[in-house]
Amino acid sequence: MKLDGSDNGDSMRKFILALPLIAGFLVAVFLLDLMLGAVNIPPDAILTIISGGTVKATWMNIFWDWRVPKAVTALCAGGALALSGLLMQTFFRNPLADPYILGISSGASLGVAIIMMSAGIFGAGAVLAGLGILGNMSISVAAIIGAFAVLLLILLISSKIQSNMTILILGIMVSYMSGAIVTILLQFSDESSMHTYSLWTFGSFSGVTWSQLPILTFLILIGFLLSFCLVKPLNALLLGEQYAESMGMNYRRIRIIIISTTALMAGVVTAFCGPIGFLGIAIPHFCRAVFVSADHRVLVPACILVGGIIAIVTDIISRVPGTDIILPLNAITALFGAPVVIWVILRGTKFGRGVTT
Amino acid sequence: MSDAAILSCSGLTIGYRNQKTIVKEVATDLNLHLDRGEVVCLIGPNGSGKSTLIRTLTGIQPPLDGEVRLCNRRIEEYGPEERATTLSVVLTGQIQAGYLTAFDIVALGRFPYTNWAGKLTESDRAIVYSALASVGAADLSGRFIHEMSDGERQKVMIARALAQEPELMVLDEPTAFLDLPHKIETMRILRQVARKNKKAILLSTHDLNTAIRCADQLWIIDREGTLVAGTPEDLVLSGIFGSAFAIEGVCFDTRRGEFSIPVDHRGTFTLTAPEESVERIWTLYALERIGYAPAGEAEAGIHVMVTKDSLRTRWHVRHSCGERECGSIRELIEWLSTTEGDEN
Numbered sequence A: 001m002k003l004d005g006s007d008n009g010d011s012m013r014k015f016i017l018a019l020p021l022i023a024g025f026l027v028a029v030f031l032l033d034l035m036l037g038a039v040n041i042p043p044d045a046i047l048t049i050i051s052g053g054t055v056k057a058t059w060m061n062i063f064w065d066w067r068v069p070k071a072v073t074a075l076c077a078g079g080a081l082a083l084s085g086l087l088m089q090t091f092f093r094n095p096l097a098d099p100y101i102l103g104i105s106s107g108a109s110l111g112v113a114i115i116m117m118s119a120g121i122f123g124a125g126a127v128l129a130g131l132g133i134l135g136n137m138s139i140s141v142a143a144i145i146g147a148f149a150v151l152l153l154i155l156l157i158s159s160k161i162q163s164n165m166t167i168l169i170l171g172i173m174v175s176y177m178s179g180a181i182v183t184i185l186l187q188f189s190d191e192s193s194m195h196t197y198s199l200w201t202f203g204s205f206s207g208v209t210w211s212q213l214p215i216l217t218f219l220i221l222i223g224f225l226l227s228f229c230l231v232k233p234l235n236a237l238l239l240g241e242q243y244a245e246s247m248g249m250n251y252r253r254i255r256i257i258i259i260s261t262t263a264l265m266a267g268v269v270t271a272f273c274g275p276i277g278f279l280g281i282a283i284p285h286f287c288r289a290v291f292v293s294a295d296h297r298v299l300v301p302a303c304i305l306v307g308g309i310i311a312i313v314t315d316i317i318s319r320v321p322g323t324d325i326i327l328p329l330n331a332i333t334a335l336f337g338a339p340v341v342i343w344v345i346l347r348g349t350k351f352g353r354g355v356t357t
Numbered sequence B: 001m002s003d004a005a006i007l008s009c010s011g012l013t014i015g016y017r018n019q020k021t022i023v024k025e026v027a028t029d030l031n032l033h034l035d036r037g038e039v040v041c042l043i044g045p046n047g048s049g050k051s052t053l054i055r056t057l058t059g060i061q062p063p064l065d066g067e068v069r070l071c072n073r074r075i076e077e078y079g080p081e082e083r084a085t086t087l088s089v090v091l092t093g094q095i096q097a098g099y100l101t102a103f104d105i106v107a108l109g110r111f112p113y114t115n116w117a118g119k120l121t122e123s124d125r126a127i128v129y130s131a132l133a134s135v136g137a138a139d140l141s142g143r144f145i146h147e148m149s150d151g152e153r154q155k156v157m158i159a160r161a162l163a164q165e166p167e168l169m170v171l172d173e174p175t176a177f178l179d180l181p182h183k184i185e186t187m188r189i190l191r192q193v194a195r196k197n198k199k200a201i202l203l204s205t206h207d208l209n210t211a212i213r214c215a216d217q218l219w220i221i222d223r224e225g226t227l228v229a230g231t232p233e234d235l236v237l238s239g240i241f242g243s244a245f246a247i248e249g250v251c252f253d254t255r256r257g258e259f260s261i262p263v264d265h266r267g268t269f270t271l272t273a274p275e276e277s278v279e280r281i282w283t284l285y286a287l288e289r290i291g292y293a294p295a296g297e298a299e300a301g302i303h304v305m306v307t308k309d310s311l312r313t314r315w316h317v318r319h320s321c322g323e324r325e326c327g328s329i330r331e332l333i334e335w336l337s338t339t340e341g342d343e344n
Helices: A010-035 A043-050 A057-092 A104-122 A126-134 A135-158 A164-188 A191-202 A213-230 A231-237 A243-244 A251-273 A279-289 A296-318 A329-349 B050-057 B082-084 B101-110 B123-132 B150-163 B180-196 B208-214 B232-237 B240-245 B278-289 B331-344
Strands: B005-017 B021-036 B039-043 B065-070 B085-090 B168-172 B200-205 B217-221 B225-231 B251-253 B257-258 B267-273 B292-294 B302-308 B313-319 B323-328
Touching: A010 A043, A010 A279, A043 A135, A057 A164, A057 A213, A057 A231, A057 A251, A057 A279, A057 A296, A104 A164, A104 A191, A104 A251, A135 A164, A135 A251, A164 A251, A164 B240, A191 A329, A213 A231, A213 A251, A213 A296, A231 A243, A231 A251, A231 A296, A243 A251, A243 B085, A279 A296, A279 A329, A296 A329, B005 B050, B005 B200, B021 B050, B021 B065, B021 B200, B021 B217, B021 B225, B039 B050, B039 B180, B039 B208, B050 B168, B050 B200, B065 B257, B082 B085, B085 B150, B101 B123, B101 B150, B123 B150, B123 B180, B123 B302, B150 B168, B150 B180, B180 B200, B180 B208, B200 B208, B208 B232, B208 B240, B208 B257, B217 B232, B217 B240, B225 B240, B232 B240, B240 B251, B267 B278, B278 B292, B278 B302, B278 B331, B313 B331, B323 B331
Parallel strands: B039 B200, B039 B217, B085 B168, B168 B200, B267 B292, B267 B302
Antiparallel strands: B005 B021, B005 B065, B217 B225, B251 B257, B302 B313, B313 B323
């Protein structure tokens, strides 16, 4: 009887048993990410730095100003993307939903494109001078403003609309519209801003500075916390909104919280790391298949941890250890992630499972 | 009796209010009540307003006039959680969910009772198991919902509604996609739940034949939005049942209590057979199916006599152009068809 399913909280128990293993793996890849890079810092030097000792100043700088923020960013961003993907897949009851389905990242991209390319169109001096105070924050700020504008639009319309399928279509339409505006901007922009923009769309965990890191981690931790508070309504939503409402869930309120939480996490990640694809759609499926559960009490922590691990591993691979080549992060997530997910999902079909939300 | 009513409504008008001015009344002045331990089938043709009535009675849609009382309180007065502990639903259509076991789904029925994380206590678990046992699905507990048959899924969904520990369970077409034995099994489970667990059950169905045999009360809505309530047998006898569903080409057979397909009249017959025998009933059905009507000895076109001994049953058939002894009803029908032309 117990062979073929998770009866009465079995999946929870299995997850708790696997937790030390997953956490250990997370620590291992985190440390590995700190050790590997274009500049070769020997492991004992890394250990000395971590334990508070002093080594060569350049190594210290590379370690603290470069590798630590990057690893922490990857950890947060991976978890946030996986979690917002999970939220959207459950909310829309659609296995193809991802964190960006509401058009949040398109709004962010539009904000970034306007900042980067309007410089070329309206004269670089005027715009960049105005943004000077913000320094390298300008791209993040533009992305956040864009994401926030889309979120407001979605919330405004969803307060008048009952069906969440309409919201889904709306989000896709917003994506197309901002995509169109970005294309027009690209047409009129000069080559260098075009290049800067396409570099941004590759995605990267390394653009975050120490001054930005607390903002990023704080906002994403709020997203994690909100997601933990949502586990019960998310479980109820597995049966559909009508069942959830009949069980006493306040659908309108939960809907606003789910949309805002997703927008917060996806928006912040896009703002600081660019539009990183694939992780958000694949990791929830991966977690469901590995832990053989749809219970969000398992999936929420699982997505945070597994998302963090995979994001860090992706970052390690994209830097091609031992060389100074840096491959686009977005290419690596899909190129190395997709076969893993395909394997996990196909392995499931032997038992008649396959992709299901 | 009416103070014991779990669900009652008086002077209820249901329908839609599109804008401020356009009002579409579906049914007016409904007075209904539903007691503990009772199974009520709501039946009516497509488009008669069954869903509107169910939506109004469960508080999803406000009534245009009148009031709905659930356990002697107006349904609007209930908070969402309070309503969830008094009223549970099984919706039409199947849920699409992967990686959920029967236990997980039934446990979701405990939603209004559990803490913020939905943690089940020992008593919650016991309730989930007993709900599964009540619908005869105890052995399904660890199975995944997407690996179950339609009949098994429906049991699990009923168990989920039961685990919500409501006074009233409302089911929207729970038998719609089941085959006949599973339809009957589902109805049996619902009756059992109503009696043993002391719940009031309201279900809508298109399945008139099962409804007549299983319901304590029928609520029939016709296309004009007139609702008649009563015991199935009374409604059949008064002819209301037949007229509510009358459409061209289909008529209600009051004797059999089901809808029969009208056939072209071919002739008349007399039937001699052992009284109360099964053979008598099915020979009768067969003759009626191919278009013969019973008649008196004098005017009947064909005469059938069924004889039965310990070994076999024989059908002896005779009409103006000949007679024959047949070993099965099929043979009887075939002989009648081939000789039909000669007879007239």
